[in-house]
Structure formats: C-alpha cells, structure tokens
Amino acid sequence: MAYRWHAGYIAWLLNRITGLAITFYLAVHIWVMHHLAKGKESFDGIMEFIQSPVTLIFEVLLIGAVLYHGINGARIMIIEFFGGSKHQKSLFVGTLVVAGVLFFWTAFAALSHISTPH
Amino acid sequence: MKFDRGHGSGGLNWWLMQRVTGILLLPAFLAHYIVTHIGTEHFVTYEKVAERVATPTWKFVNIFFLSLVILHGLYGVWSVLLDGWARKPVLRITLYSIVVTVGLALFVLGLVTILPFKA
Amino acid sequence: MEHHRHDVVVVGAGIAGLYAAMKAGESADVAVLSKIYPTRSHSGAAQGGCAAALGNETEDNWEWHFYDTVRGSDYLGDQDAQELLVKEAIPVMYEMEHLGVPFSRTPDGKIAQRKFGGHFGQFGKAPVQRSCYAADRTGHAQLHCLYEQSLKCGVRFYNEFLVVSLMIEDGVCHGVIALEIRTGMLHAFWARAVMLATGGYARAWKVTSNAHANTGDGLSLVLGHGIPLEDMEFVQFHPTGLYPIGILVSEAARGEGGYIFNKDGERFMKKYAEAKMELAPRDVVSRAETTEINEGRGIDGADYIHLDLTHLGADKILERLPQVHELVFKFAGVDCIKEPIPIRPTAHYSMGGIPTDLDTRVLLDGRETPVEGLYASGECACVSNHGANRLGTNSTLEAAVFGRRGGMAMAEFVKEKGPVVVGTAIPTQHVEDEVAHYRAHEGKERASVVRGELQDAMQNLCGVFRDEEKLSKLVAKIADLQERFEHVGLQDKSKVFNTELNELVELKHMLDFCEVIAKSALARQECRGAHWRTDFSGRDDEKWHKHTLAFKEKDGSLRFEYKPVVITKYPPEARKY
Amino acid sequence: MERQFKVFRYDPESSKKPYFQTYTVDVQKSWTILDALNAIKWEQDGSLSYRRSCRHGICGSCAMKINGKNELACELQVFTLKGVIKVEPLPGFEVLRDLVTDMDRFFGHIEAVKPWLIAGLSPTDKERLQSPEDRKKLDGLYECILCGACTSSCPSYWSNDDFLGPAALLKAARYCFDTRDEGFHERMDVLNSRNGLWRCHTIFNCVEACPKDLNPTEAIVRLRARLAAEKI
Ligand SMILES: Cc1cc2nc3c(=O)[nH]c(=O)nc-3n(C[C@H](O)[C@H](O)[C@H](O)COP(=O)(O)OP(=O)(O)OC[C@H]3O[C@@H](n4cnc5c(N)ncnc54)[C@H](O)[C@@H]3O)c2cc1C
Ligand code: HEM
Ligand code: SF4
C-alpha cells in the first residue's frame, strides 16, 4: 500500500531502510572486529578483503546511511520535543542538505584513498 | 469493535531509550569515524587498531558504545516487527527471542573481542 | 429475523436522540439505532449556537426569551411548551458545559454568547446576546460531546440500521424493525420505550441546507399507524443559503453584524423590518429576499442577493466565523473577508412533526392520549415550540431540552413497567414481505427521477410564497408521483450496503409526508409565520389560530382536524419587527 | 464538460473480484466529486454504493481515496483535478462494498481513549469557568469530524490495525488538553499500551490527509511528552 509521496513519508521510509541496513552492517562489523581477537594475520586478512575498492564503495554508502539516519533522528527529536511538527517539511529539507554535505565531504575523503597506494 | 491494547504495557521507557541512545550515538559515531579514518592514514591495519583498543579507557568507551548501538539497533528492529509482524502471541515470542538472542550474541562477541585484548 | 431486547430504543442519533439516550442510559439499558454513524447526524451541521438566557454578555432573562419565542412562532406555539423550553434552557446549557462541550468563552471565562435574529431584550426592544456558541461549530461540538457521553453511559449503538417499521398494537409500542444496511438483514428490537428522533425533512426541496439523510423517516413511520402529523405546512426557509445549492451560511454571520444588499447596493431590509433590519426573524428576511429577487433586484438580475461581511474585518471573521469563511471559500470560491457572499433562501427546518406532550410522549389522537411506550423529540417532533416559525438557535435547544426530558421520562417509565419481554404476538412477516417487495421492485421508472421531480415541485410550488393554484398543482403532482413510485425499478440487487434500496425507502417516506405538507398548506387559508399565502392577506386569528392535525385513514386518504393553541400568557398580537 | 471517473467496484455477493469501472459524466462547473458520484448513481448505475450525508464537509461520511489521496468527496471540486479521476475506498480499512469501508474498528478505537470529560462535577450550579486562552488550547483538536482519512493513510496503521491511529489519539488530546479535564491518568493505560502512542513514527501522512487541516502528529507528540513528564 502506498500513499502520495511527501516529505514525512519519504523521511520515514528512508529512516527505516537506513536503520535496518545499519543494524545489519553492525552485526557484520562486530563479527569482523571479532577477528582482532584471533591475531594479526586473521585481522589483516579479512581487512584486505574488506577494504577492496568494491567494498569501499559499499562502506561509503553506509556512511551516507548513518549520516542520514542520525541527522533525521535529530529531526525526529526536534519534531517531538521542540514543536517542530509545523515545520517538518523544511526540517526534512534541512536533513537532506546537512546529510548530503557531510556525505559528499566524507565520501570524497574516503574515495580519494582508493587511488592512494599503500 | 473493541480496541485491543496489545500485550504488556509501556513502551515509554523503550521509546525514551531509543531517543537517548540516538542522541548519544550521534557524537559517538562522529568520534569513531574521525578516530579511525580521518587525520591518520585512511587504511585500517591491525597495528593501528590494536594499539588503541588495548588501553583501558578505550576498552570502556568501546564497550559503552557497543551496548548503545546494540540496544538502539535491535530495539529498532524489534519496533519494526511490532509494527506489523509480531502480533500473534506465538510469533511474537519467537521473534522476540530471536532478537534478544542476536543482541546478546553480538554483545558477547564484542566483549570477547575487546576485553581480553592485549597489544 | 434476529431479535434484540432493550429497555429503551432510540431511533436517531442527533442531539435529541443522544441526549435522550444518555439520560435514559444512566439507569436503563439503552440502544440507539441510526441509519448513519451518530457523529454523521445533521445536528453536527448546526453552526450558530444554542439559545439560553444566561445573561453572560448582556442582561437577559428567560421571560424575554419566552416572549421572543412566542412572537417568533407567530403565536402558533404552545406556550406551556415554550415556557418550559426557555426555562430549562438555562440548566441544560450549564449541564452541557459540565459534560464537556467546548463553548467559546467571555473574557471572564463564562460561556460566550452572540446575537441572533429574533432574539431581543426588554420584550422585543434591542438585540440581545443569547446564543451560546462554540465558534461556529456549536452543533458539531454538542453532537460529539453527547455521543461520547452516551458511550460513557454504556449505551449500545447499532450503527447503519435503517428503521423501517414500528411495532405498535392496540395503542402500545413494543419496538421497531430495522434493516441492517451492511448485511441487508432485518432485526426486531423489542423495547419498553421507543423514541423517534429522526430529525428534519427539508431534503424534499431542491434547494436545501439539509443533509441527504434528512428524509423525515420518522414522520411517515407514525402516519401509517393512525397517528397524526401536526402543523406540517410550516417549513422554514433560511434566508442565507449559499447560492446555488443552498448550503447554509450560518445566521451567526448576520448575528455578528453582516449586511444584506440587493443589486442596487441597498440594505433593503429597511423596507421590510425597519427596526430590526437583518436581525428580523427568518420568515421575514426570506420573504424580503424573495420579493427583491422576484421584482428583479437580485444581483445582476439573477436569483440571488448579497450577504456582506467585509466590514467585520478579517480578525473577527476568522475568530468567530471560521467555518463560514471556509465553507464559502470551498463551495463558492468567495473570500468573504474581501467579497460579498451570494445567497438566497434555502429550505431549512420543519416546525411541524409528530405531536407530543411535554414529556415527549407521542399523542395517538394528537391531543392527549399517548401511545404507550412511544416518544418523539427533536426536529421530527412537534410539542409545539416553534409554531409557525422557529427562531434561530431554538432548535438545537429544543432537541437538547426535550431529548433530555424524554430520556428521563423513558427511564421512569421503564422503572415502572419492568423489563420488556420479547413478544411473538406482533406479526413481523409483513415487514419482511414489504422489504422483499422493495427489493424485487421492477420497472422503468428511476427513483432518482421521481425524487428529482418531487424536489422541483416542492421548490416551485411550496416555497416561501404559496397560493391555491400552486398548491393544488402540487397535490396533483404528488399523487402522480406516488403512482409512478410503484413502477420504480431497482438496479442494485445486492443485499450488502444496498444504498439504492435505502434511497427507495426514503423516497417512499418523502412522498408520504409531502402529501401531508401540500394538503395542510392548501387547507390553511392565511399567512402565518413561514406559511405565506399570496392569495390571502395577513394572519387570520379568528379562523386559523389553531394547530393542524393530519390523519391518514385506512384507505390512504388524509383527514384533517384542528386543535387549539395553548395560550398561557401572550394572546396573539400583530407581529412587527 | 465530460469527465471520466475510474471507480473501484466490489460486491462480496457477486463472484467478481474487485475491479475498476469507468464512467463518463457530464460535469458542471462547480461540481464536487460527490456530485459526480451522485450523477453516476442517479443517472447511470444505481448499484454504485458510497456514504454521504451533509454534502458540505462536516459529517465525515464521504472520505475516500481520490487520485491517490484521501479526501472528502463532497469538498473536492472536480475542476481541480486533471485527466481520468480515480476513486477508491479509504485504504487500510476493510472494504464492505464499492467505496464503503468498515468503520467499526475506527470508532472502537475512538471509544477506547475514553473520549469524555473526566472531572468532578462543577462545584457551582453554573458553568465552570475557563479563560479564553485555556479554551484556545482546544482549537485544532475539537474540530475533528471523525472521517477517518488520517488513520486510513497511516502506514503504521496499515501494518497493524490494532494501532489506535491518529484520529483516536487526536481525540485523546482533545480531552487531555482540556483544562477542565482531570482524566489523564485514567487514559494512560490505553495511551501507553503496545498499540497506543508508541506505534506512531511521525510519518505525517495523517496531516497530509486531514481534510480539516488538523495536525494529529502534533497532538501525538504532545501526548507523549505529557506522558513522559507524568511518569518521570
Ligand atoms: C445547516 C444547518 C444549520 C443549523 N444551525 C442551527 C443552529 O445554529 N442553531 C440551532 O439551534 N439549530 C440549527 N439548525 C437546526 C438543528 O440543527 C436541527 O433542528 C437539530 O439538530 C435536529 O436534531 P435532531 O436530533 O432532531 O436530528 P438530526 O441531528 O438530524 O438526527 C437525525 C438522526 O435520525 C437518524 N435517522 C433518521 N431516519 C432514520 C431511520 N429511518 N432509521 C434510523 N435512523 C434514522 C439519523 O441517522 C440521525 O442520526 C441547523 C440546521 C441545519 C440544517
Ligand atoms: C547516529 C545517531 C542515531 C540517531 C540520532 C538515531 C535515531 C533514531 C531514532 C530517533 C529512531 C526512532 C525512529 C522512530 O521511532 O520512528 C531510530 C530508529 C532506528 N535506528 Fe537509529 N539512530 C542513530 C543511529 C543508529 C544506528 C547506528 C543504528 C544501527 C545499529 C540504528 C538503527 C536504528 C533502527 C533499526 C531503527 C528502527 C527504524 C524504524 O523504526 O523505522 N540507528 N533511530
Ligand atoms: S483528524 Fe482530520 S482526517 Fe482524521 S478523522 Fe479527524 S478530520 Fe478526519
């Protein structure tokens, strides 16, 4: 079932998708980090795989997701605690702008490393 | 048709928890990202991580962060389930058990990574 | 047929029905049957307010309110009922506040009150602020509050049940039979006391302020049981119906100071009611407007005139008349802060109805013998509070005051009589047959066409001005339509939510009571209140200071009787505003 | 002018699955969607079922989904829409017939929030006093016509129709924020239940949908804040 697209609805859909995605990532991340306990070889081995350019792009998207989810979380709290419901649309635009700027900044920083030799 | 208030009561505390952990996660994530990726060489290696993780302060911070994110993330998943799927008692209890188990497992996995760690 | 048993069954969930249900529900087991969800009832459309001489804004007392009501009714109201109405108005209004109605407030926190047409202080002198209001959503606020209070009292609601028959035998009412719209099933409701609160019937006109549901079902339901209808010729035309469809622009618009202009920009009310101008009673203003329009002074020569609020200013309009502003904008594209509103008279309110006594008991002979266990209140009843013309804000008041009285009377009656036993003695088969017959209706005629012609005929032949020629034509037309009704076919054969069937049943009711209206109007040879015969000049107290009672005979013909008006204090006088 | 209406049809009594039927109607200038539906019912197809009564946006009968948005059919002017106009029953509610949905659950939820003034009787035999400022707190809350457009548009309600929904919560707010009311604690059990306040995720579909321009979301977040303040 769908309803006409508008700010609040899109904001929520994105929040839910990103929230679930990050949670999934979190599970994977904890499992990955668990290799730290197994020693250097194991960890660097898996890091080798993870930090390939392809997974890096994936990780950048994840940063985007966290940024959106986190900043939208702030938007939700402004609505809930600071009477923001009358301005929810402009708040959503604000969320996109802030998340977008931060995203491009971090994405640029991260991707520029792909070309840097190591 | 009579309103079905649903199983159990409350929701207030969990709802608040979701906001509080959310607020805390915001700077925590920023810090985490800056520490691991910015200002140092971007590429993550064993040495880099190990050296930091071994200090007691970082151990504490990491465990705190770990609890927040598991609480927030898994309660998030549970609230999605509550919205539609976890309505019939049997299904609800099953799903709830799964979410809690996954949460605990992740927490333990995190703990065994962080606690015994020596550089 | 499924059978149910309750102490009290209320038919209709407007202000009248719900007040009764709530009051009776304090001690008895009460069910409310309504063909639409309770909060959809047309009481919710009442905007302007509800009269009570609280004196919160300007000095006031019930005796002035009494005098205004008597005079407004053109001396055809029963003064014992009218006195009760205005006296009980005061405690009832406080009770509604206690129940939670969100009235607007005066600066010192009391219920706010505004002016309304026909309400004056000092026995007819200066306009008085008597109408208690919640912005211009008064009826909405009252209706919802009473619905919610009824829920609180544990009243059982049967929503979307269309009552199709009364179970009356030997002068005793045992309950009602209703069609569950959702399933098409018939249900019998057995009760010690039944109250009819089915509201008004101005849907029979083409231009009307009334909802689609206002088809006067209760009236023709009783007619078939030999119970008469009283004063049916008195139908109020409200002067400010939005052009062209007749949606109501609340009288509050004039109460707050709106002016009416013709095409020459003339505030023409000065010719018709020099002293009271726009605040004269509705019958007077409607006639003035119709005269202006008929004499070619409608705006641009068309059949409407202007209601102007622009001088009130945006603040006052938005605070006191927000709904008027919204409605006019949505339905006529007019911003009443800046432009005048196109209006014309619209069929609005039925003064007549089912004759009852002061405890709302329905009178079998229209005079004093009650039908045991049958009550009526609200717009479908005639106690008679409004006589030949109702004052604005007196009708939600009547619904509240008499609904309440009825509720208490029924509770008392139930206590006396004990619980009802489900009887089988009363045949219900004929109702099943009748509904089956409706369902099987075959024929080339369309109900909508018959209804459309009826509404046109009522509009053109039984409007603000009437005469013998028009009314005789109308009588003939209705007879013709009744005949054609028999050939109306149903396209919808489903049992589930068959609204075509509902409309057919409602059309039958409309044809029944319209016949009564037309013949009552033809018989009354005078001008009184809302009944204006151009072929007779003025009020004729000698011959016509009496109530009409129309009985339906076994052979289907109508018989008229007349009964005297109850005068306790004010003998008829000339009525001038 | 001729316009086409693509109308949702369903009759549980026939073996047919729900389908759309297209009608061509000669509409007049100021017609609303309800006028067009009436024209269809009265002139073309008597078997079309829908609810209506007041025909000026006050009774709440005629809420339905028109071109993808919940609207009051009697308030929406035909000329404001372009192309073929699609008319469907309210989403999220069970369809009984054509454009008619089951509203019993909706009204049951309204009843659940104890929508009546909970207060000791006024000490005087006159009205309780309430300042105009306090009365103003009810503006935006008491005007609801219970049309269901909001609850029907709420994604949280779609996935869980035991959720109280925006209309019931707005109704709760109408009483909880009435300065004459003392019943907040009595309503807390329902508001704070699994299917109460917490199922709202501030999606704002309800605000988008409300034909009376009310803001159920604001009512909900204020109730939550009040609840949090009471409990902590
Ligand atoms: C637009 C408008 C504005 C008004 N403004 C004012 C005002 O400002 N002040 C004022 O005092 N008065 C006003 N009035 C008049 C006043 O609103 C009505 O007279 C009054 O509300 C009637 O109340 P009621 O309870 O008798 O009937 P209604 O509210 O009309 O209720 C009738 C009930 O009967 C039910 N019903 C009918 N037939 C059947 C059946 N066969 N089976 C089952 N149920 C049935 C309906 O479902 C409904 O619930 C206004 C009227 C209109 C039309
Ligand atoms: C960065 C700071 C974060 C903030 C401010 C934040 C804030 C929020 C808030 C307020 C909600 C509730 C939304 C609602 O009830 O509608 C929420 C939901 C959720 N969050 Fe976060 N969050 C953050 C980070 C995270 C992280 C890191 C994860 C993953 C582990 C996560 C996973 C989720 C999930 C799965 C939901 C449920 C989604 C839903 O109900 O639609 N969040 N978040
Ligand atoms: S809040 Fe608006 S949409 Fe919801 S029921 Fe009330 S009037 Fe309808």
Ligand code: F3S
């Ligand atoms: S759409 Fe639903 S989720 Fe909340 S904001 Fe409105 S109730």
Ligand code: FES
């Ligand atoms: S018919 Fe009453 S709201 Fe549309």
